[in-house]
Amino acid sequence: MIAPLMRCLTVVMLCASPCTSQVSAQTQPPHPAHTSRPIQVGGYATAGHINLASAQSFDAILGTSSGLIFGGGLRAGLPFGGLFLDAGAWRYAKRGERAFVLNGTVYSLNIPVEVTMTPLELSAGWRFRFRRLPRFVPYVAAGVTVMKYVERSDFSTPAEDVDEQFVGRLFVGGAEIRLMRWLGAGTEVVWSSVRNALGDAGVSRAFDETGLGGTSFRFKITAGR
């Protein structure tokens, strides 16, 4: 699992590098300070709403295919233009009931089940800076997500519960407004895809759904530069 993760990160970094020089050429003339600037590390807290892939499956068990997420992370601005690395995590947890599905209709069986998703997201991206809008910082990023998926039911043995990790990819687009020198607020859209995580059994098999990703809309409070 680590090897593909590293490969993905390398690809992301390689993709990000050429973009960096092009975008720099367009938006920011070379600036000696960029190369001499130290690595800038900041943290952030995030809250948002996710619309999950495999919507029918989540809806069958949890009664909804979306929900609130809360998380946080660290971001490091590298001394190469707007290049940054981001490592964050969030959590989605919801209780539902086990069910039986026949011809697409869901019949609840009144057995509690709790689904928890905790992805670790690693990405690299580029922050754009505009001289006329120095407080407004849009950014894009891409990376990998390591999704920890836990599903626990009443009356289940540990072997029947699910506690697995899957690797997927993610793309981020967002913008941040610097409120103060060390404080910012922003919003972003994250699309993630974790293939072949579901679908072997359970209602996800009945609905032929396999993905664990989704599209999330998040608000961020950032601390640091």
Added chain:
Amino acid sequence: MSSFAARACAALALAAGLITVSVHGQLNHAAARTMVQEIGLPAIDRGVRNQDAPRDARSGANAAPARLGSTEHRPYLRGSVIVKFKDQATRAGIDAAASQLSGDLVTRAPHANFDILDIPADLDPEAAAAAMRARANVEYAQPRYVNHAMARPNDPLYGNQWNFPAIDMERAWDIQPGASSDIVVAVLDTGMAFRSITMRYLARVPFQLEAGGPVYPALGPVVMPFAAAPELGASGSPRFVAPRDFIWNDELPLDLDGHGTHVAGTIGQLTNNNSGTAGMAYNVRLMPVKVIRGIWDAVFGSPFEGTDDVVALGIRYAADHGANVINLSLGRETGGPAPVVADAIRYAVSRGCFVVAASGNTRAGGNAPNRLAQAAPEIDGFVAVGAVGRTLNPAFYSTTGPFVELAAPGGDQLEGGLAGGILQQTLDFDLIETYLRPLSQFAPPRADVFAHEYLQGTSMAAPHVSGFAALLMQQGLTNPAVIEAAMKAFATDRGAPGRDNAFGFGLINPRATLRGMGLAR
């Protein structure tokens, strides 16, 4: 004790004889059955009949010759872990270990050779135990996992009921403990020992069970005591709803055979009552509907017998009177299709009833299908059930065919001896099948003496599925077609991969079906 019992029996028999003789002169020959008293003597339970020879496979056809558990999903207590320190551990080392988790050792309990270490409630006990195990002075450490009873019934004869563990019922009962009185299961059969009452019958003519066999004399008027089977419920209790007898055309579906009472026991024998055996759905209410004529019903001249129309009437009656599940441990292997019964079953299913039929007991003798069960593949909400023995292989008698949809324990005494049958309480066959005694000992039957009898047959398999359906209904699946689909989807595939003619879609798996599906598993 035994001589006293013998004397008491003799006295009772003598008294009964006197009554018989005295009543004889006053008989109105038009009335073949009348109620003498609306009471009867208490039932007598003669225990397990485990020394008898195995009986033929039983079916209605040959009855007569003619939490939420906790929402907290952790399987352990928080706030403490179990730690066993090595013998050579020093006091300082133990204190250091405790302080690593900011914990305190609880005073050791008597007889314990381990310690309970209180830890902060927000610490994960599994992680804490792992941290303890990593220390050199700790022999073992583990969270305080919570154990629970496996829902093994406390009925003393439960140990003889291999059929329930064979289909993982103990864990199924953890999920759904016996359904509730909201669910009504109709038992369409030879009647049911549901009431204590004294009846008078008239046996007018001699009879013969088989050509060339002994001719049994006409008994004349017979006063026959009945009692409710102690393991089914008290006479007059709300356990029994809407009783109906389509053989005698009244509201007294009394069992003069024992088959129906045994079948009812598998469905709903009182369980966890420290007595006798267990049943699948032990909290349901039972609807006794008599649609099959036993030998004694025939001898006493019942006005009806178990024809297709009578069976169809019984099915419609049950559907109209609130039955959720209808058990048909009956059928026939001769004659043509039974559209009247199929139509009645469709009606019952349309009213929300799940219907179960035995596949038949003819495999060893030509494998002719039970005609009443043949419509099962065409009706969603109606299943035909084959039988397996203790090894979970098809029973030697269990009729196979394309109409078989599920399999359940029905017993196989060829491979398992007497105890390879299905054990439930029913009428004591010694005292009900007096026509099997030598002619000189032929006597009127009595239906107030009970025993736990091992029987085998698809008749015994079907009520497992009926009880299973009742559990599913209680769990929330109420549509008969959905119940059938769920049973098939979670059945344990045996025999040839996929559906086959012996197991159908497989051996029922109540625990897996009741658990249903999660999101990923």
